[in-house]
Every structure is written in C-alpha cells, then in structure tokens.
Amino acid sequence: MTELRQRIQDVIENEPVAVFMKGTPQFVMCGNSDRALRALREAGAPVAGIDVLADPAIRQELSEISGWPTIPQVFVKGELIGGADITQELAASGELTRVLKEKLGPDYRAAAGERTVSLLTPA
Amino acid sequence: MSTQPLQVLLEQAFPDATELSVEDRTGGGDHFQVTVASPRFAGLALIDQHRLVNEALAGPLRDGTIHELRIKTKGTQ
Numbered sequence: 004m005t006e007l008r009q010r011i012q013d014v015i016e017n018e019p020v021a022v023f024m025k026g027t028p029q030f031v032m033c034g035n036s037d038r039a040l041r042a043l044r045e046a047g048a049p050v051a052g053i054d055v056l057a058d059p060a061i062r063q064e065l066s067e068i069s070g071w072p073t074i075p076q077v078f079v080k081g082e083l084i085g086g087a088d089i090t091q092e093l094a095a096s097g098e099l100t101r102v103l104k105e106k107l108g109p110d111y112r113a114a115a116g117e118r119t120v121s122l123l124t125p126a
Numbered sequence: 127m128s129t130q131p132l133q134v135l136l137e138q139a140f141p142d143a144t145e146l147s148v149e150d151r152t153g154g155g156d157h158f159q160v161t162v163a164s165p166r167f168a169g170l171a172l173i174d175q176h177r178l179v180n181e182a183l184a185g186p187l188r189d190g191t192i193h194e195l196r197i198k199t200k201g202t203q
Contacts, residue, residue, distance in 0.1 A: 035194065072180050072187040073195055085173045086199050092172060 008064045010051075015068070016081045016119065018051040019107050024075040028052040028117035035087040039075045040117075042087075042094035043120055047112035048103055051120045061122055080088050080106040127155050127191050131150060139165045139182030144202050156193035167201035175199040 013023050020043060026032030028050060043050050043103060055062045055074055066072055069083050077084050079102060084090065093099040103111050129148040136146055143162035160179060167175045179197050186192045 035196075070177070072184070083173065085176060089172045089176060 005064065006015045007058075007060055007122065008068065009062055011061065011068060014051070014120055014122065015078050016054060018078070019080060019111070019114070020103075021051050021078040021120075022051045022075055022077045023055050023056070023061070023078075027050075027054050027057050027119040027121065032056060033074070035073075035074045038087040039077055039090040042090045042099060044117070045078065046099045046103060047115040049107075049111065049114035050101075052117060053120050053122060056060055057121070057123060073107060079103065084104075127186065128157070130190075132144065132158060132160065132186065134176075135182050135185070136160060137160060137181070139178070140166065141190035142166065145200065154190065158192060158194070158195075159196040159198070162196040163202050165202050167199050172199070175201070177190065 009102065011027050014037065022039060022043065024036035026036060031037045031040060040050065062074060065076065069076055071083060073086050073087065074086055084102065090099065093102065132148045136148065140146060140162055142160055143155060143164045145161060147161045149159040150161050150192040162179060166178065166196055169175060176197050176199060179189065181197065187195065
C-alpha cells in the first residue's frame, strides 16, 4: 500500500465525517462539493474537508479504495454514504440526521463545524 | 458526447427500466443528469442504487467523457 493510500484510509477511519471534495470548506471549487457540504452543514455535521485537487493521486487512490468514481465522497465513521446527490436526498428526507445520530451519537451537533485536513506529508 | 451512447449503456444495464432518461445539463456534452426507475432498485440502499448506475457508466466515467454526473434513481415494484 502506498503511503498516500494509508493516509487517506486513516482520515476515512478517524474523522467522524470526512468529505473528499474539490477545494476546501472555506473555498469550494465545485458545485457538487458545495451541494454536499451545504447539506452536511444544515444537518449540523462536524465536517473534515479534504481537497482532492491538492494532488491528482488522491482522487485516484480514493476511488480505488471506495469504488466510487466521482467527487465529492462523503464518509461517516469510515463508511461511504455517497456523493452530492445522495447526501442531498438523505438530507431532504431527514435520513441524514438519523444516520449522523446513529453513527456519531445523539449529541453530534455539539461538534458541528468545518475544518480542512491536508494529506500532504508534513515537512 | 451526446446523450445517446449513455442512454444505450443504461438501457443495456437496466433492460427492465420503467423510466430512463439522460439529460445534458449544460449543452456541453460532459455534464449529465441521468434518471433511472427500475425494479432492480427496490429494497436497495440509495448508495447501492447509485453504484449500479456508476457501474453501467464506468467506461465514460473512467475516460473522462463524463465530467459531471448527477443521478436520480427510483425503485419500482
């Protein structure tokens, strides 16, 4: 396994909600990443954003891990819940909140917020 | 690309679809909205429904002819 793939898997496994996206939560570079992010924000999720544009290898490794071809990809507690369409649909039906409560605990909103996680090796 | 090749791929993957459409969202031939209603989706989680659509379109997704794909699936009895 490459070092990058290991780091991607660590983020997926360790972050409560990991969003692999184009850009960062502060500076979104794609409408679909924005749709997923907005749905998660409205649900009060604690979001860790990972910018796949930082290195083309991230997207390649990520899709090999997840079997999901497009960006964004939203993981909750290590499990892929889907891309922008699914995240929006789950939010609209109320299912997203249910999944977040089930996987992160009833008080998950207490940790609501957004931050960016870098996969690049620290200098 | 036009919507036609994508329509064909989806028809092959979902021969029993009760609704199947491909829309070019921007007219540029690379941003598509696909809608599929099929009994195959019944009882499947949304993510697994979308996985089936992604698999049907794996070729054009992999080679980059689809730049953006929006998916709407519906399970039918």
